[in-house]
Amino acid sequence: MCLKLKIKALRGDFYLDVDLELASTGVSALFGASGSGKSSCLRAIAGLDSLPNTLISFNQEVWQDTQEGLWLAPHKREIGYVFQDASLFPHLSVKQNLLFSGQLNKQEQSEALTEVCLLLDIQHLINRMPGSLSGGERQRVAIARALLSKPKLLLMDEPLSALDTKLKQEIIPYLEQLHQHLSIPIVYVSHDIDEVKRLADTMIVLEKGQVVSQTSLSQNQNIELITAKPYLKAV
Numbered sequence: 500m501c502l503k504l505k506i507k508a509l510r511g512d513f514y515l516d517v518d519l520e521l522a523s524t525g526v527s528a529l530f531g532a533s534g535s536g537k538s539s540c541l542r543a544i545a546g547l548d549s550l551p552n553t554l555i556s557f558n559q560e561v562w563q564d565t566q567e568g569l570w571l572a573p574h575k576r577e578i579g580y581v582f583q584d585a586s587l588f589p590h591l592s593v594k595q596n597l598l599f600s601g602q603l604n605k606q607e608q609s610e611a612l613t614e615v616c617l618l619l620d621i622q623h624l625i626n627r628m629p630g631s632l633s634g635g636e637r638q639r640v641a642i643a644r645a646l647l648s649k650p651k652l653l654l655m656d657e658p659l660s661a662l663d664t665k666l667k668q669e670i671i672p673y674l675e676q677l678h679q680h681l682s683i684p685i686v687y688v689s690h691d692i693d694e695v696k697r698l699a700d701t702m703i704v705l706e707k708g709q710v711v712s713q714t715s716l717s718q719n720q721n722i723e724l725i726t727a728k729p730y731l732k733a734v
Contacts, residue, residue, distance in 0.1 A: 502527075502557050502652065502684065506543060508550040515539050515550070515708040523558060525700035526678055526685045530692070535705040537688045541656050544686065545580050546573035557652060579645030581655040585637035587629040587644075594625045597644050615643045618680060619673050635666040639673055646681075653677075653685045659694060667694075674698055 502521040508514070515536050521527040529537040542548040544555060546562065549570065555563040562571040587596045597615075598608060616622040619639045629637060638658055645653060658674075659667045671694065677685070678698060689695055695702055696716070704712045 502544070502686070503555065504540060504544060505554040506540070506550055507552040510539075510550070513539075513708060517705070517708070517710050519703060519710060519713070521684070521686065521703075522701065523684050524682070526687050526698050527701045527703065528687045528689055528695045528699035529703050529705060530689055530695050531705035532690060534707075536708040537690075537705055538656055539708075540705075541654050541686060541688050544652075545578055545654055546571065546576055547580075577649070577651040579648050579650035579653045581638075581642050581645050581653070581658045583657045583660050585629075585634075585641035587637060587640060589629050591629075592625070593621065593627050593629070593632075593640050596629065596640060597625075597647055599644065611647055611649075615646050618646075618676060619643050633666065634662050635670045638662065638670060642673075642677070651683060653681070653683055655685060655687045657688050657690070659689075659691070671697060 501523050502519075504517060504519045504521070506515050506517050513534075513536075517536070517540060519540075529540055531537055539548065539550075543550050543553060543563075549563070551565055553563050553565050555561070557576070560571075561567075561569050562576055563569060587593075588599065591599065594612075597612060613622075616625065619642060621636070621639050621643060624632065624636060624640065629640070632640065638661075642655075642658070659670060662670065675698065687695075687698060699716055702712075702714050702716055703710055704714075
């Protein structure tokens, strides 16, 4: 039971060539410098980009197989996606933003809303408007909204990159709680090694569109040795 990703795609002058199997539990981090292909992989998994020569499956369900002409639309992949920018609807309250997907019936809605608000400590924000929230608060609401869509897989594309150092330090403990309390797998994109060290079970290093290493951090691998390699000096 896992996420399988095989891509051999040329886009302009960038060639993405990856062959990955990611665990169906825990946090798998795609790590590397800007332009290494991290977000391209994430968008392909989500179905936001349709790349040629691609095979993607999750728990034995094929999401894309270009050779067979198979394609599953993004809304049928049962994923939650957290972008760099929280992208909340400015004219809706926090509660209305959280419930926008309409995936839950009333009973499920009430229980899930309470649970996710407690997990991310946003219950006191429920009646506020997005414009009155700090950057960290907005991103916590965005994560909560993704969880309330009942995803089987959570994708996070550098969710802290738009935040300053203080706000990053405020939100990381909440991400650690997600890791501890959620049973769904998370694919986490980052170019910040400190985030990866704190949050990930597995680190996949990408460079110029290719996988250069895949390491289990949960088995006490020495991440300092990995990140000392020449291809990571620019990160």
